[in-house]
Amino acid sequence: MQNLKKYLLLSVAVLAFVSCSSDDDNPVANNVTLEFTNTFKSNTIVLGNATATSATTNTSAAGQIHHFSELKYVISNIRLIKDNGTEVPYNVNDLDKGATVIDQSKVASLSYVLSNIPSATYKQIKFGLGIKPEQNTLDQVRFPNFYAAAGANDTQMMWEWGSGYRFTKVEGFYDTDNKAMSIHTGSTVEGTAPNYTQGVNAYRDITLNLTTNAIVGSKAPKIKIKADFDKLLSGKINTITLSTGTGMNDNATPNVHTAAQMVKFVDNLGGNGSSDISGMFSVTSVEN
Numbered sequence: 001m002q003n004l005k006k007y008l009l010l011s012v013a014v015l016a017f018v019s020c021s022s023d024d025d026n027p028v029a030n031n032v033t034l035e036f037t038n039t040f041k042s043n044t045i046v047l048g049n050a051t052a053t054s055a056t057t058n059t060s061a062a063g064q065i066h067h068f069s070e071l072k073y074v075i076s077n078i079r080l081i082k083d084n085g086t087e088v089p090y091n092v093n094d095l096d097k098g099a100t101v102i103d104q105s106k107v108a109s110l111s112y113v114l115s116n117i118p119s120a121t122y123k124q125i126k127f128g129l130g131i132k133p134e135q136n137t138l139d140q141v142r143f144p145n146f147y148a149a150a151g152a153n154d155t156q157m158m159w160e161w162g163s164g165y166r167f168t169k170v171e172g173f174y175d176t177d178n179k180a181m182s183i184h185t186g187s188t189v190e191g192t193a194p195n196y197t198q199g200v201n202a203y204r205d206i207t208l209n210l211t212t213n214a215i216v217g218s219k220a221p222k223i224k225i226k227a228d229f230d231k232l233l234s235g236k237i238n239t240i241t242l243s244t245g246t247g248m249n250d251n252a253t254p255n256v257h258t259a260a261q262m263v264k265f266v267d268n269l270g271g272n273g274s275s276d277i278s279g280m281f282s283v284t285s286v287e288n
Contacts, residue, residue: 027119027217027218028118028119029116029117029118029119029216030116030117030119030216030217030218030219030220031113031114031115031116031117031220032080032113032114032117032122032214032216032220032221032222032223033111033112033113033114033220033221033222033223034075034078034111034112034113034114034125034222034223034225035110035111035222035223035224035225036075036102036110036111036112036225036226036227037110037224037225037226037227037284038071038102038104038110038226038227038229039226039227039228039229039230040056040057040058040228040229040230041058041228041230043056043058044056045068045071045104045229047068047069047070047071047104047105048067048068048069049069050069050173050178051178052067052069055067055068055069056068058229058230060230060233060234060239060240060241061233061234061239062233062234062239062240062241064174064175064233064241064242065174065175065176066172066173066174066175066181066233066242067172067173068104068170068171068172068229069171069172069173070104070105070169070170070171070172071103071104071105071169071170071171071229072101072102072103072104072155072157072166072168072169072170073101073102073129073130073167073168073169073227073269074099074100074101074102074128074129074130074131074150074157074165074166074167074168075099075100075101075102075112075127075128075129076092076095076098076099076100076127076128076130076131076132076135077092077098077099077126077127077128077131077132077205078090078091078092078098078114078125078126078127078128079092079125079126079127080114080117080122080124080125080126080214081122081123081124081125081126082120082121082122082123083120083121083122083123083213086120087126088117088118088120088122090114090117093135094143095131095135095143095146095147096143096144096145096146099131099146100112100149101149101150101155101157102227103155105154117216118216119216119217120216120217121213121214121215121216122210122213122214122215122216123209123210123213123214124207124208124209124210125207125208125210125223125225125283126205126206126207126208127205127206128203128204128205128206129167129168129203129204129206129269129270129279129281130165130167130168130185130186130187130202130203130204130270131164131165131167131187131203132203133187133198133201133203136164136165136186136187136203137163137164138151138158138163138164138165150165150166156169157169159186163189163193163196164186164187164189165186166184166185166186167185167186167187167202167203167266168183168184168185168186168265168269169183169184170182170183170184170229170232171183174242174252175242179242179244179252180244180252180253181242181252181253182252182253182254183232183251183252183262183265184254184262185202185262185265185266185269186202187199187200187201187202187203188200188202188259199259200259200262200263202262202263202266202270203270204266204267204269204270204271204273204279205273205277206270206271206277206278206279206281207277207278208225208278208281208282208283209283210223210283210286211283211284211285211286212285212286212288213286214286214288215288219288221286221287221288222286222287223283223286224283224284224285224286224287225281225282225283225284226281226282226283226284227280227281228280228281228282229269229280230280231268231269231279231280232265232268232269232280233268234268235267235268235269235279235280236268236271236275236276236279237264237267237268237271237272237275237276238264238265238267238268240264240265240268248260249261251264251265267279268280
């Protein structure tokens, strides 16, 4: 009988050890890192002033040479799609926890960690370029961290007239004489305060297939995403020629007619939501 008791106790101990080991090997959640690389075609962008020889230059489909001195955009409303089609949202209603500003001048901003993602196999990622309309207000009380990050002096991802955020901010120079280029996108409003109505909706929802499934659990995968800013002027939707001025067709610097021209940049960078749902973005690899 004593031998039987010892055997039973040993069996229980082994089962408990196996159970604990199994739990450790297969956690219920883990992190996923999104790593962004901003390029002109296959060349990683180096920023520079008007005469910088080190700045990465690009030539558009229309033949315009251009380079950037500043490059920023907002990513929000992130969702991962399981291999069975189930959508797993990541803090989609909390800009403090689920939105970020990608800033080419800040290396740390190019990697964004999604924490506590449920263990599963994922085949797709979706996210917003910009902020969806119902959240696009400068709410310092509800989202103080994102408000501070977007409004910092070296970020300035807010419209000066104060109703919402900038979604992309591109500064640079074009043509051989280095004319100033200042392209800002974001949703607009119509009317007067406090009775604003929605004007241009510049938010775009991006859908990307992963190159291989991301396996979350015992592994914390890294999803590498390329943003190809060659598409800014040479997109799937529009081929754009830059011009400076205040005319209806001028687009290189902000003016009263910019909203109509801005949509062309928005559709190139973020897609038009129908025939193009990826815009300038693509997944280059997944590291499990």
